[in-house]
Amino acid sequence: MKNNLIRPAIAIAVLAVLSVSCSSGSDGASESATSDQSSTTVLEANPANCPVKALDSASKPVELTVWHPYNALTKESLEKAATAYNASQSEVRVSVEAQGTYEELLKKYEESLGDPSTLPDLVFAEDTTLQFMIDSGSVIPAADCIAADPAAGQFYKELLPAVRNAFSSQGQLWPGAFGVSMPIMYVNNAHLAAAGLSPTALPTTLDEVRTAAEKIKAAQIPGVEFPVVMELYGWYPENWLTGVQQEIVDQGNGHEGRATKSEMKNEYTTEILDWMQGMQQDGLLKAYPYAAGIDQFLAMGNQSSSILIDGSRAITTVNAIVQNSYTGDAVEGAGSVDSAALAGLDLGVGLVPGLKAAGQGTVWGSAAYLVAGPEDAKIAAGWDFMKFFNSTPVQVDWTLQGSYLPVSTAVQEDPIIVDYFANDPAGKWLGVANQQLLGLDPDFPGPVIGPYNQYRSGIHTMLEGVVLGGKDPATALSEFNTKFQSDLDMYAKEVAG
CATH class of the missing domain: 3.40.190.10 (Periplasmic binding protein-like II)
Known part of the structure; x- marks a missing residue:
């Protein structure tokens, strides 16, 4: 052979x-x-x-x-x-x-x-x-x-x-x-209770996350700086878009053949950018640039934030650190968690909120x-x-x-x-x-993209510009889409050549 x-x-x-x-x-x-x-x-x-x-x-x-x-x-x-x-x-x-x-x-x-x-x-x-x-x-x-x-x-x-x-x-x-x-939602149950929210009825949409964050902020819980914390990772917008069956690229989201056209310029992407920027501007969200470390987890561990959207793969390590059964030596920065804050920490986990419902994505x-x-x-x-x-x-x-x-x-x-x-x-x-x-819909999987690194890099630049830099979401999305389409064109040309 x-x-x-x-x-x-x-x-x-x-x-x-x-x-x-x-x-x-x-x-x-x-x-x-x-x-x-x-x-x-x-x-x-x-x-x-x-x-x-x-x-x-x-x-x-x-x-x-x-x-x-x-x-x-x-x-x-x-x-x-x-x-x-x-x-x-x-x-x-x-x-x-x-x-x-x-x-x-x-x-x-x-x-x-x-x-x-x-x-x-x-x-x-x-x-x-x-x-x-x-x-x-x-x-x-x-x-x-x-x-x-x-x-x-x-x-x-x-x-x-x-x-x-x-x-x-x-x-x-x-x-x-x-x-x-899977992306999931971590919550501080004590903070939710202090804000009059039920740990058994967690937010299911981004709009409901905002409502919960407003109540947490209004409750003036000691130590809470920002109700919601998250990393500006391209994974989350991709999941939210897939959850409402919005293609990110053509060719059946890249599964029917090599994708050649961006589908990112749509109403749902705009809705996501508007939500994230509004949360940051209103003091409801602490956003960290992608790959900045584990600051988002430290914020939950030190109880300076109440809601975290992040991935499920961290669960066993996070739980082990919280239970003091794992030193976290292999996790850079884990030693920065305040032991006193950990002693009173009551974490819960919920389905990731979506644009229309919880738990949707890929x-x-x-x-x-x-x-x-x-x-x-x-x-x-x-x-x-x-x-x-x-x-x-x-x-x-x-x-x-x-x-x-x-x-x-x-x-x-x-x-x-x-x-x-x-x-x-x-x-x-x-x-x-x-x-x-x-509960995922197997018939609408997430995107398959050739120049994925360029795409993700562009997503991160767009998110940081909109959320941390206050850039106009429509302008940022238009600039991203133009660059992404160029990357798709170049990739197709190079592969064909």
Whole structure:
């Protein structure tokens, strides 16, 4: 068989795809995917592209390198899985390597495409990289490996439809393992009570969040500086837009083919920008620039804010710090939480508020891609580790320790997970995020965008300009949309060239 590895020459913002053959043999599915991404053709799986039996004749042990962007308890959970896998067999030795943040990992991956010998064998990357991974030609679709290894199919048959569709393009599933999280709302129950609000009737829309914030501010609760705190992260507007089924790009939000047109200039984006700016200007919101640290969590920990919109993956770490069962050494800045404030902290979690209703949006997080390297044995080893990682015991720990949500019905129904969501303090919080996952509309997944880094960078610039700089929302959106469309045009030109 042949693995077609397309080696892009990449400047940070430009993808130029050059086709290079890395071994001998057949027509791979990754090749057909990159050539047909402008159409709405449903791609067929190609089992010949995934040599799952190559381990049988390989020299042992096969060394397998896995890259990831995780920290704290999520990092520990992945390392535990690798250790257990290594102890369970002697044919493959997995080495797990942290690569910093999502952005740092992607940058290193892009640079390594120029010298494929420096690529990992398996990479856990952010959900935003799906189109890039497809167009790079450097990964094998999971659909090909599932077709080549029917015995592995049960996990994928039980994969939640919302997860499958989020990570599929033209009907083809690309990553083979998942780390799914949701944006959620953290609340200070004592602050809500002091403002005459019920912790059991949380805000469900952005307008209701504003109403609650106004009541918290009017209550003049000692220590509260801003009722609501959040990071200006592009994830949240994307989720709110998807929740009302507003496409961000064309081609079925990028799932029916490579997106070429921005759909961001719409009434809902304007509504989001107006809401955020109004909240900040009226002293109801403390907003931090993206990647500024963990200030938003510190504000909740120190009880200077009452409502936080953030991600679910932090739940086990946040709970451990609150319960003083985890020092937070792996979380920079966690030591800044006031111990006296923590002693009286009563946190709760609710569905993320939306434009029209709570809990609407799409699947977010990360996923594992099998790299199409020149050695069949490493591809087979990567697939074997992925199957082990998807086993129910490992997936249970991925939830209990890693804070990622169960992506299959088997793990959803596992007695340990059921008990955890029902009875454990952190589990009850994560159970709310899980409720949100199960309630998503699988037929309207979030966007798949080629120049996602440029898009996100533009979103962050727009949010900071509007919320922190007081820029006119309509002007900021128009400028963003023009730049984003230019990025889409450039990406399409470079990929086609």
